[in-house]
Amino acid sequence: MRILVTGGAGFIGSHFVRGLPGASVTVLDKLTYAGRRANLEGAAHTFVHGDICDAGLLAEVVPGHDVVVNFAAESHVDRSIEGASEFVRSNVLGTQTLLQACLEAGVAKVVQVSTDEVYGTIESGSWTEDAPLAPRSPYAASKAGADLIARSYAVTYGLDVSITRCGNNYGPRQYPEKIIPLFVTRLLRGATVPLYGDGGNVRDWIHVKDHCAGIRLVMDKGEPGEVYHIAGTAELTNLELAGRLLEACGQGWDLVEYVEDRKGHDRRYSLDDAKLRALGYRREIPFEQGLKDTVRWYAGHRGWWAA
Numbered sequence: 624m625r626i627l628v629t630g631g632a633g634f635i636g637s638h639f640v641r642g643l644p645g646a647s648v649t650v651l652d653k654l655t656y657a658g659r660r661a662n663l664e665g666a667a668h669t670f671v672h673g674d675i676c677d678a679g680l681l682a683e684v685v686p687g688h689d690v691v692v693n694f695a696a697e698s699h700v701d702r703s704i705e706g707a708s709e710f711v712r713s714n715v716l717g718t719q720t721l722l723q724a725c726l727e728a729g730v731a732k733v734v735q736v737s738t739d740e741v742y743g744t745i746e747s748g749s750w751t752e753d754a755p756l757a758p759r760s761p762y763a764a765s766k767a768g769a770d771l772i773a774r775s776y777a778v779t780y781g782l783d784v785s786i787t788r789c790g791n792n793y794g795p796r797q798y799p800e801k802i803i804p805l806f807v808t809r810l811l812r813g814a815t816v817p818l819y820g821d822g823g824n825v826r827d828w829i830h831v832k833d834h835c836a837g838i839r840l841v842m843d844k845g846e847p848g849e850v851y852h853i854a855g856t857a858e859l860t861n862l863e864l865a866g867r868l869l870e871a872c873g874q875g876w877d878l879v880e881y882v883e884d885r886k887g888h889d890r891r892y893s894l895d896d897a898k899l900r901a902l903g904y905r906r907e908i909p910f911e912q913g914l915k916d917t918v919r920w921y922a923g924h925r926g927w928w929a930a
């Protein structure tokens with residue numbers, strides 16, 4: 624089987640590529656600030672440096688692949704608040720350009736990797752896959768746009784594209800702008816960490832390897848045009864998370880600074896993943912173990928994050 628992984632030099636994509644032994648893998652990545660060739664060190668693949676908005680390049684690269692999994696995106700909410708245009712370009716136009724190339728090349732299966740943020744914010748309970756889309760940040764809106772384009776390619780052209788939506792990932796090789804790697808890399812050098820607002824916002828954490836296992840299952844068993852949730856293993860306020868990170872890094876609360884809240888800050892996300900579990904999905908990495916291993920990884924790879 625020949626698999627094209629777009630955005631495969633980023634955090635989640637590079638873990639996904641490592642979890643595909645035996646497949647013939649091509650990685651296409653623009654190498655933005657978040658993508659690094661080094662993330663793929665030791666993983667068998669052919670690398671193509673390029674942009675998913677480049678239709679000419681895709682017409683050369685996509686044909687011959689049986690499966691395409693799209694991770695390529697601008698992924699950080701705070702950056703989208705500073706400037707939305709690159710998010711619309713890469714996430715919406717890029718996804719449409721890639722889907723068109725897949726259609727023209729006769730690709731048998733496409734997986735669009737998406738997020739729980741497309742639903743907005745939820746006070747209690749969990750979203751099922753038929754919940755209305757109500758994104759609140761430019762990042763979330765651009766991912767919702769990509770999901771809708773993907774669904775339209777399934778309905779209109781019969782392209783076999785499934786969509787996965789997952790919560791907050793953590794693990795090795797995550798760019799130190801997201802809360803866990805940012806806090807860990809700062810705490811390990813004794814620096815302060817910024818907690819937004821009252822610290823009461825809730826996120827549901829999943830180890831990146833558990834996310835990738837869910838995507839592999841959808842790649843094998845997902846139905847065309849269908850959405851599948853991949854839920855987390857630990858629902859925590861940011862304050863609770865900060866406490867766990869301080870403890871893991873051997874630091875105290877004096878390093879936590881309460882700062883101005885994120886604009887339009889979503890209070891809570893929560894996914895119901897019964898649909899994926901019905902396909903046989905099981906999460907394997909408990910949060911306590913995963914977090915311990917992740918902190919150990921950052922402590923042992925100072926050259927990676929200081930680079």
Ligand SMILES: NC(=O)c1ccc[n+]([C@@H]2O[C@H](COP(=O)([O-])OP(=O)(O)OC[C@H]3O[C@@H](n4cnc5c(N)ncnc54)[C@H](O)[C@@H]3O)[C@@H](O)[C@H]2O)c1
Pocket residue numbers: 629630631632633634635636651652653654655656657658659673674675676693694695696697698699713717736737738739766788789790791792793798
């Ligand atoms: N991080 C999370 O918690 C999370 C959760 C759910 C879904 N997702 C989704 O998973 C995907 C990967 O997220 P991540 O955290 O690994 O992001 P990341 O920012 O670490 O990696 C994104 C990768 O995409 C590449 N890229 C960006 N624009 C591109 C373009 N126009 N053409 C080709 N490559 C491009 C970057 O160079 C980088 O390698 C994204 O689509 C994101 O929306 C992330």
Ligand SMILES: Cc1cn([C@H]2C[C@H](O)[C@@H](COP(=O)(O)OP(=O)(O)O[C@H]3O[C@H](CO)[C@@H](O)[C@H](O)[C@H]3O)O2)c(=O)[nH]c1=O
Pocket residue numbers: 698699700701737738739740789790791792800801802803805817818819820824825826861885892
């Ligand atoms: C960076 C940062 C974040 N925060 C807060 C904001 C959020 O409530 C929480 C997590 O923030 P982030 O790590 O930026 O992640 P969040 O905005 O939830 O989005 C992530 O999770 C999403 C899935 O839910 C993915 O789609 C996104 O790509 C990914 O970036 O921590 C802080 O309090 N301080 C910080 O410095």
